[in-house]
Amino acid sequence: MxxxxxxxxxxxxxxxxxxxxxxxxxxxxxxxxxxxxxxxxxxxxxxxxxxxxxxxxxxxxxxxxxxxxxxxxKEDIIPRGADRWLFTIAPAIVFIPAYVVYVVIPFGKGLTVRPLDVGVVYVTAISSISIIGIITAGWASNNKWSLLGAFRAASQLIAFEVPVILAMCIPVLLSGSLNLDVIVQKQAGSIRDWNLFNAFPMCQIACLMLLIAGLAEANTTPFDLMEAESELVAGFNTEYSGMKFALFFLAEFAEAFTLSALLVTLFLGGYNPPVHFLGGGLTGYWFSLVSLVWFLVKCWLVVVLILWIRSTFPRVRIDQLMNLSWKGLVPVGLANLLVTGAYVGLWVAR
Amino acid sequence: MSPETLQKKFLKGLTEQFPDILGKLREYVPGQLIAVLSRDELPKVTKYAVNQLGARFVITVATDQRDKTGDFGISYILAFDEEKQFLVLHSNLPADDPRIESVTPDVPAANWAEREAYDMVGIVPEGHPDPRRLVLPDDFPAGIHPLRKEYEYNTRFPSEPQNAPPRMPPPEGSTVVPLGPFYPTLEEPAYFRLFLDGERVVGSDYRGFYNHRAVEKLGDSELNYNQVPFVAQQICGICGQVHSCAYVEAVERACEIETPMRAKYIRTILLELERIHSHLLWVGLAGHIIAFDTVLMQLWRIREPVMWLMERVTGNRKHYSSNLVGGVRFDITLEAAEDIRRVLDKVEEEFKAVVDAVLIDTSLMARLKDVGILTEENARALGAVGPTARGSNVAIDCRVDHPYAAYDQLDVQKQVQDGCDCWARTLVRLYEVFESIRLVRKALDQMPGGPIMAKIDGSLPADRIGLCSVEAARGESHHYVRTGDNNRPYRWRLRAPTYPNLQAVGCMIQGVNLADVPICIGSYDPCFSCTERVETLDVNTNEIRVYTREELQELSRRKTLG
Structure with a gap:
């Protein structure tokens, strides 16, 4: 040959x-x-x-x-009675999706690892894999608190997957593409071209929904039910220590940053500068650099917002959380999707 | 008996049912009636008084008095709160056959008290529905009752692990989840076995008393009158002033010591400051339990100046060592009084801001409203006290009902809510802080001059009984003192507020979500170290294995040394 x-x-x-x-x-x-x-x-x-x-x-x-x-x-402890094999791979199952999601995130102009045409679908599909890791961890630990945490994780993450997807559909409809890079490019210009300031009120509702549901998916207070310290000791990671615990920890905060990156990409103009003269006129590598800086600045602001929310709300209870998703976010998201679809079909497309 | 007492309503009811009791009633101390009954009469009178006349069951006191009269004594203490009266029903039981009919089937509040009487002194409650071991450690030898006089306070007993009390079997189809003995949000050891169906609690079992420190035994055998308050204040890390104050007031009442008015005012001020810092601490902890750590941090910041005040007045942030029989050790000077007013102004202003924020915080209400329901009937039946009772519309407050220190001159307003849930209990505590600030200011205004210590000559008279209930931040702290020879108490019994409140928890968490269990337990401000006072500990680390203390020590040493 x-x-x-x-x-x-x-x-x-x-x-x-x-x-x-x-x-x-x-x-x-x-x-x-x-x-x-x-x-x-x-x-x-x-x-x-x-x-x-x-x-x-x-x-x-x-x-x-x-x-x-x-x-x-720290000493790496595997409890007696735990399923050693599952116990060991569970942190990896949680961490790898949180890591792989970054492949499609447009950090700056031309700074996407793989600008997939199905970017949005890829993000939602990959990030939901980590649920399996959490359930595995809870089951393999052979501990009741862990198992309860895993149960909660299963119900919580599935419940909030739906509103997350519903919310992400809105910018997708408006820009007519599933490619995150294209969505960002459609928002180029100034702050008035960002999705957040267009298509009132559909985009604003979607943005808020993505924030709430994303917080629940990223497992941060007030939605940190699966490891609620005062209720479940430490939930699904009760028995974990050392490096394995560090992987869970890393995945959790990586997911929190993914959430802010998605919010920025879908609603806050991505890497585009807020006004034209702050870098909008540049081209080539210079623009890549400036856009990376703008992306990070915006993410930083969203992260601070998330941390602020984290310290000003008490934890909600599991049934309240379920009600919030199935009885609140899902119907609102569906209605929002319908209205946006009609708006795009009858107004924008003409 | 004084003419006023004879007019009281409960007495008419009692004498109608039991005509010959009138001749047996004695009132040595105003507000405290004592009757010596036969062992058949005692349960009947107790049941009638509680269920028909609305008495509140306080505690039982079992006494080994074989060295004096050759028999055992048992006293059931009841309180008629509206009529400001204690009733002590006493019975002497023969040394070779110390048993009495249990009142628990009709008076559920007596459940633990009767079990403890058996554990500690060996008074058998006949017909008790749940006669398992309560306060003694799991491996304590059977048949030994350590509060009997033949055992020294430092006797060491062999370990007999087979004596562990049987665990309550879980209902069919439920999962047992252990909450404790060491659980992240409850700082002290307590072991709730929760029976769960999914995340719903369908039942629970409690095993506690891991913190026994032989305090009552010390008081019976080693300490003299003025040493006890210094031990009593260490029963609890928060309500030290409460315990030492209740003890000295009980002795003063028994021995008719005239405490100077100024000393009483100083006790009152310290007690109210203690309530303020305790409630501030609780609001913070409640926030922590529902993962609202901002509340925890802010409240503890607001609380800190109050701790500073205590140090300013007594020299200590905690364990004030202020009370002695007959008075107090530290005066409140004019400058200290100024400091108190200044700090309280600041605390009031800052706390007002917190309360205004809490009262409109819907996310907090969502976690607290309609959670951990303790109905008014249950609160009365189980003898709940303090904010737990007042949150369930039971208007009892010892500061009004059984005034001590200088409270009879301060016109305390009871804070009562009818929500019966965690939110109601929270409101009671929030409003009580403002009430306490008002009381401290009023007490500072009214405080007379004069000495702070009564003159006491010679030894105190023996064989008298004094009772004192002090309203701690968590509820009524009850102390019973029977005076003895050689300037030492013969029997000192104390019952902390968590003791009855803890018995109400099973009823409170029935049917709630697992996520609500910590806040339900937290909502009555549990203080396990107050509740548990008697012996050494050993711990259940899991369902099957019981480690002894030596093994645990060995384990931890192996771990640490690698």
Whole structure:
């Protein structure tokens, strides 16, 4: 068989690119999680009239690094009676989807790893895989609290998958594409072109829905039912320690950042600058760089909003949460989808 | 008996049913009637008084008095709150046959009290529906009742693990989920076995008393009158002033000591400050339980100046060591009074802001309203006290019903809510903080000058009985003192407010969601260390294995050393 050297070289370069992208994303996730956890502590400390971390490194910036190092040193405990094999792979099942989702996120102009044409579908499909990991963890731990946490996770995540998809359909309809890059490009221009400030009130409702349902999916207070400390000890990860626990932790905060990235991409103009003169006129690599900065700034603002919400609400109860999804968000989302569809079909398309 | 007492309504009801009781009633101390009855009469009178005359069951006191009269004594203490009266029904039981008919089938509030009387002194409650071991450790030898006089306070008993009380079998088809003995939101050891159907609680069983510290035994055997208050204040990390104050007032009443008015006012002020910081702490903890940590942090920040005040007045943030029989040790100077007023102004202003925010917070209400229902009938039947009772529309408050210290001169307003749920109990506590601030200011205004300590000559008279109920932040803390020879109490019995409230929990969490169990338990402000006072501990770490203390120590050493 004839081996085409050019093809082989192209394949090698492609593999190298993929590996480089994978490492970049991993490093990015690690840095983001380290920062978000630190920011979480600072924001919550300020809201609670405390100081927060301020001892390790300048302004305490090394606190989460120190905590991470501590976690790596912890004894890795597998309880007697646990299913060792499932217990070990469960954290990976939770973490890998949270990691792989980043493939389609447009960090900046031309800074998407793979601008898939089914980007939105890909995100929802991949992120729902992590439920399986959580259920596996709860089951394999052989602990009642873990199992209860896993039950809750199953019902909660399935319940909120629906409103998340319903909310994401609105910008998809408006821009006529499932490709996240295209959705962002349709919002180019100034702040008035962002989805959040168009198609009143459908987009605003959808944005709020995505925020609420996304918080529930990302398992943050007030929706952190599956590991509710005061109710379930630590829920599905009660028996986990050391590196395995760190993976759960990493996945949780990576998901929280994914949520803010999605909100930014779908509703807040993605990497586009808010006004034209702040980088809108640039081209090439310069625009890629500026757009990356804008993307991160917007994500940062959404993350702060999420942390703010986190410290100002008590945890809702499981039945209240179910009611919120099935009796509140789902009907509203369906109606919203209908109205938007009619609006796009009868108004925009003409 | 004083003429006023003779006019009281409950007495008419009692004498109608039991004509010959009138001749047996004695009133040595105003407000405290004592009757010595036969062992057949006692349960009958108790049941009648509680179920027909509306008495509230307080506690039983079992006494080993074999060295004096050759028999055992048992006293059932009842309270007629509206008529400001205690009634002590006492019976002497022969040493070789100490048993009495149980009143628990008709008076459910007596459940634990009778079991404890058996555990500690060996008075058998005949016909008790649930005569399992209550306060003694799981591996305590059978047939030994440590509060009997033949055992020293420091006697060590062999471990006999086979004596663990049987566990209540769960209902068909339910799952047992252990809440405790060590559970993240309840800081103290308590072991609830919850029977769950899905996430709904269909039943529960409680095993507690892991914190026994032999306090009553010490009081009976080792300490003299003025040493007890310093031990009593350490019963609880929060209501230390309550316990020491209740004890000294009980002794003062028994021995007719005239405490100076100024001392009584100082006790009152410290008690109210203690209530303020306790309620502030509770609101914070309640927030923590429903994952609202911002409330926790803010409330504890507001609370801190009150702790500073306590240190300013007594030298200690906790364990004030202020009370002695006959008075107090630390005066409140003019400057300290100014500080108290200044700090309270600030606390009131800041707390007002919190309360205004809490009262309109719908997400908080969603977690607290209609959760953990304790109906008025159940609250009365199970003898609930304090904010738990007042949240269920039971208007009892010892500061009004059985005034002590200087409360009879302060016109306390009872805070009562009729919601019967966690929200109602929260409201009671929120409003009580403002009431307490008002009381402290009023007490500072009215406080007379003069000495802070009564002069006491010689030893105190023996064989007298004094009762005192102090309204702690959690409810009525009841102390019973029987004086003895050599300036030492003969029997000192105390009952913390969590004791009756804890018995009401089973009823409160029946049918609620698992997620609501911690806030239900939290909503009566449990204080396990108050409730549990007697011996060493050992712990159930899981359903099957029971570790002894030595094994646990060994385990933890192995773990630590690697």
């Amino acid at each position: 004839q081996i085409d050297t050019a093809q082989l070289t192209a394949l090698a370069i492609e593999i190298a690119k993929i590996l480089a992208a994978a490492v970049c994303i991993l490093v990015f996730i690690l840095l983001v999680v380290l920062y978000v956890v630190l920011k979480l502590r600072w924001v919550i400390a300020r809201i609670q009239s405390r100081l927060g971390p301020n001892r390790t490194g300048p302004w305490g910036v090394l606190q989460t690094v120190a905590d991470a190092i501590k976690l790596f040193q």
